[in-house]
Amino acid sequence: MTSPNSLEPFSPTLDRSALRPDCGNCFALCCTAFGFTRSADFSVDKPAGSPCHNLASDFSCTIHDSLRPRGFRGCTVFDCFGAGQNVSQGLFAGKSWIEDPDSRSDMFAAFAAARQLHEMLWYLVEAQTRTFDPDASRRGAKLRNTIEQAVGGELSDLLALGLQDLHSQVRSLLIEVSEEVRASYLAVGDDHLDAALEPGADLMGQNFRSRRLCGANLRGAYLIATDLRSSDLSGVDLLGADFRDARLDEADLSKALYLTQPQLNAAKGNHATSLPAFLEMPSHWQNG
Numbered sequence: 001m002t003s004p005n006s007l008e009p010f011s012p013t014l015d016r017s018a019l020r021p022d023c024g025n026c027f028a029l030c031c032t033a034f035g036f037t038r039s040a041d042f043s044v045d046k047p048a049g050s051p052c053h054n055l056a057s058d059f060s061c062t063i064h065d066s067l068r069p070r071g072f073r074g075c076t077v078f079d080c081f082g083a084g085q086n087v088s089q090g091l092f093a094g095k096s097w098i099e100d101p102d103s104r105s106d107m108f109a110a111f112a113a114a115r116q117l118h119e120m121l122w123y124l125v126e127a128q129t130r131t132f133d134p135d136a137s138r139r140g141a142k143l144r145n146t147i148e149q150a151v152g153g154e155l156s157d158l159l160a161l162g163l164q165d166l167h168s169q170v171r172s173l174l175i176e177v178s179e180e181v182r183a184s185y186l187a188v189g190d191d192h193l194d195a196a197l198e199p200g201a202d203l204m205g206q207n208f209r210s211r212r213l214c215g216a217n218l219r220g221a222y223l224i225a226t227d228l229r230s231s232d233l234s235g236v237d238l239l240g241a242d243f244r245d246a247r248l249d250e251a252d253l254s255k256a257l258y259l260t261q262p263q264l265n266a267a268k269g270n271h272a273t274s275l276p277a278f279l280e281m282p283s284h285w286q287n288g
């Protein structure tokens, strides 16, 4: 058994490949099942359950290369955590909602549920990867097994699944692992942390440039347009934090906790931003 003193987490390498979008094997479920409202993220209204007017018949996007300039920034932020291909090719065996229009409502409902479940799987993998506690890792594995069975089982079971109880169990474990991880960063005291750095904090537009924020709990915090350039976010709990237009140039997020691709996609950064190996630099960062 790996001990905490070995400085290795209990489950150091867990595969996340099934939790990455594979749009080529998806029936553009995010472009049909979900609705959106005209805003800074979308230039038009679209009701849920109807195809976007930019969607081609082969499920590709006709404006893929110019989504941001065309007012569809929200599309570049969204991530299904691999639910799209799972529903399209697994639950519906490769038969699209165009081929079988009667399947539309079930397919879209399954996608909505599977997307939440895949996101939970992503966070559980992260918790298992970061914890040194074998019991927490075991409970994470058990929850993952329950969720994997739900998304890989019968459609009727998935549609009847109560997500609230699962959400609550996953959340408890994520919080427990967060406390463990953050405590290790606060071992030398939390004097470096501002009292305002708390879960759900409104830090919109504030300046934390070049600050050491290690071990802070920013779960659900509003970091919209917050200046985090050159800051160190190692061991910071970022579960559900709102990163829209946050400035991340030269920041160190390589050991941040519960960071996701949609959060990065919503933020601004550059080549010098340090990211975890399992996340990608958004293309709009590369283009400046």
Ligand code: SF4
Pocket: 030, 031, 052, 053, 054, 055, 056, 060, 061, 062, 063, 064, 072, 075
């Ligand atoms: S603009 Fe393109 S990516 Fe966005 S919802 Fe429409 S088809 Fe999908």
